[in-house]
Amino acid sequence: MTSPDPLRPAPAPAAGPAAHVVIEELAAGYEGTRVLDVPELTIRRGEFLSILGPSGCGKTTLLNALAGFVRPSRGRISVDGADVTDVPPHRRGLGLVFQNYALFPHLTVAGNVAYGLKVRRVERAERRERVAEALRLVGLEGYADRRPRQLSGGQQQRVAVARALATRPAVLLLDEPLSNLDAKLRREMRVELRELQQRLGITMVFVTHDQEEALSLSDRIAVLNGGRVEQLDTPERVYRAPASRFVAEFVGAANILDGVADGGGVLRIGDTVLRTGLPGPERGRPAVLALRPERVRLHTAAAEPASADAGSGGAASGVLGYRAFVGDAWHSEVHLAGGATLSARTHAEPPPLGSEVTARWSAEDVIDLTTAPAEEAR
Amino acid sequence: MADAPAAERAATGRAAAAPSRPRRLGRRILGGAGRVAAALPAALVLLFLAAPMAVLAISSLNATASLAFPPSSLSLRWYAEVLGSQEWAVSLRLSGLLVLLVVATTAALGTLAAYAVARGDFPGRRAVAGFALSPLMVPEIIIALSLLYYFQGLGLVNTIAGLWLAHSVVALPFVVRTVMVSAQNLDPTLERAAASLGAGRLRVFWTVTLPLLRPGILAGAVFAAVTSLGEVAVTALVSGANTTTVPVRIFSAVQFELDPSVAAISTLLMLASVLVMVVVDRFTHLSEAL
Incomplete structure (x- = not known):
């Protein structure tokens, strides 16, 4: 970079x-x-x-x-x-590598890799060398004489890559x-x-x-x-x-907040009202915002942070309606008052189902898509 | 199988933990009987199919000139007679030559036609397919009669060229049919892969398409060979005194001198067919292509 x-x-x-x-x-x-x-x-x-x-x-x-x-x-x-x-x-x-590998079933691995070289009339000795080199590149040196159907999917894919690379x-x-x-x-x-x-x-x-x-x-x-x-x-x-x-x-999951600005950084989505954290467009203007679930933090009413922090950024209150452990994180859904739903992906275990929670996020994590072209304008 | 005890419990209304010993034994006997009952029809069908050929082969070993089955005594004299006969030798050579010509012609034409029909994209594709397969739909005697009229005008009656063309017409649809199956199963991305590696269309066809169509071509070639070797209806009309193929000679021999020599020559042809099938199947997986 x-x-x-x-x-x-x-x-x-x-x-x-x-x-x-x-x-x-x-x-x-x-x-x-x-x-x-x-x-x-x-x-x-x-x-x-x-x-x-x-x-x-x-x-x-x-x-x-x-x-x-x-x-x-x-x-x-x-x-x-x-x-x-x-x-x-x-x-x-x-060079071309296909989804189904498209290896020639009637040729050996070496025959597949050599195909493009034969077409180019590369001398036999050089051909053999370049086939070996291509197979070495993908870690299949010992498989030259196998048939494609004798290989696993991953090996077949490697042969397909070697075949495409052999002609450089x-x-x-x-x-x-x-x-x-x-x-x-x-x-x-x-x-x-x-x-x-x-x-x-x-x-x-x-x-x-x-x-x-x-x-x-x-x-x-x-x-x-x-x-x-x-x-x-x-x-x-x-x-x-x-x-x-x-x-x-x-690309990645996103909470799309598609509503109407209510002034002072407040967005109205149907009956749901939330604070976006952005100064926001002026009152009455439509606004589309996106928020990555992993940028959303969840707080229970009891563990509400100090008011200084609470003042900055965006926030919305609701009830935890879904939570699931997905291996490297927790996935939860907050049903906001008024009907909208917000997804969150947190490292900390979310509070139990049905808890009153406040979802918070930083202003810089809000993606403003208001001026972006609409998804399906056609 | 796993459902059987459950079904039984439901039927008897009794919640038996496991079937008792006599019942298990009974089921085994029933299962064995079921297997026999299933195998018996299959065996009968096989017998029905194979018995005529077995009768023929055994009859060819008859020591006397009668066609009675089973033969009273065995000998190879009819084989000696057939193999020593000048007439049979001429017919065998003619039939052999025709098989080679017909197989080569129909394999080449049939492969190209089938590939074009299966993979090509041109108007009238289906019409061409129907046309190539039409000799299968028309009764053979009608083909024979049409060819007779046609060949009469061209002077092809009683010539080897005429028989070659006639047999090719009858055998072609078999090749088209089998190669079409292979061509439809051919993954088009294989040809694209070859093109991406620098191969032109002709080279792709020769190095990728043709090798992958081989099972279909071989199956079609075997069908064509058997068709040419056994063809009577068309051959009888367009052949003449100088061009009597083996099956036509068998046909006329049966009408005049019914002795076991026809059984002997038929058995020889049958053995030759079986031999070819076995050899071809060893080198390719013919039975999968049929």
Whole structure:
């Protein structure tokens, strides 16, 4: 991280020589319905960029457009400054890793890894060396003669990565490569993948619907919704300063406080009234605020902090309606007077169910989305 | 199985902790009887299917010229007669040549057609599929008659080329059918993976698609071979004195001189088929593709 402040906006994209893959005015669709509309997206050299979004958001279409399997209806894609929009997939020289691994079942592990090298007419001796090197990279040296179906899911995924890397592509595209693995393996592969990417300095474009994966792996995340990029920024900024209500809700959990300002930092959501902690918009103006559950503190009436503290920040009172231990924290829900509900994620055990509690938060933890584009304006 | 005691308890209205010994024994006998009752029909069906062929094979060993079953004494004289006969030798060579030609033709055409129909995206795809499979839907004698009229005009009656074409028409749908099944099970991302590694379309087809279609192609080839080897209706009409295949010769032999030599040659063909099936199945998993 060169920036000491993670909240500082990322430098403007398309910054000269760092640009590796450039997408301009790209649109793609099937039978008239537009599934992708990306005016501008620049992927930097050596960057790990995640394309994050729910299913049907167009992320796979975007990846397939990059790989050449989807012909865009409009726009341009260039790699290293060369326009590849009309170049067929096999001439693009990009590596591709698929969700279902797509290993050739009729070839051995070594045969799979060697496939791209054979196509490129690499000499037998060099080929063998590069296959061994690629397998070493993913820790599968001893598996060269196995068949793909004799391997576990994680091993198959490693072979798929080795196969894609053996041809030394400048860009590696990964289509939800971890989603078929179980949770533990997925976390391990995440670390491996990131280490590999940093060791090789390769540009990786990683498509996922898993926000945790995107947050932990990426240099930058492009959050896609309805075929549009809602935000393109560092994981920290995507999490702490979401550009839209959609991003706030999709990346991490969020309490969305959508109401009308009542003046003096008071927000009215239906019949619920709470103090936001912000000076707030003027009375009568609609306001949309987001609050991360882990930023919410819970206090019982008895253990109310000193009034000096109580005066700053936001607060809302209610009854504890739900509590559950989720391993590294407690998850609870506070039913506020007037009907709204507030989620909290606390390290301390929350008070028993039915207790009168006050939820408090600091002013700087409130994310103001009032001016952000609405989620579904279309 | 676990529900059985519970059901029993419900039926008798008695909450027995465990079934008593005689009842357990009784159930075992009943279970055994049930298994026999289930296996018996299967065995009968198998017998029904295999018995004619067994009768034929045994009859071919008859020492006398009668077709009586069971034979009164055994000998291999009919095998010697068939293998020594000039006529049978010509027919065997012709049938062998036809099998090779027909298998090669239908495997190539059928694979391409099936792949195009299963994976292609062009208008009239279903029409092409129906057309390729149509010889299966039309009674064979009608195909035979059409080919006779058609070949008459082209001068192909009583030629090897005519038989090659005729057998290919009859055998093609089997290949199309089996390869279509393989092609539908083929994961398209495998071809995309190959393309992403730099392989052009032809190379992808040759190095990924074709090897993965192999079980279907082999199954279709076996069907085509058996079809060509056993075809009578079409062959009888378009063949002539110079082009008598083995089955047609068997057919006419049965009409005129009913001696066990036809049983001998049929048994030889059957053994050849079984041998081919076993060999092919060893190298691929043919039975899975059928």
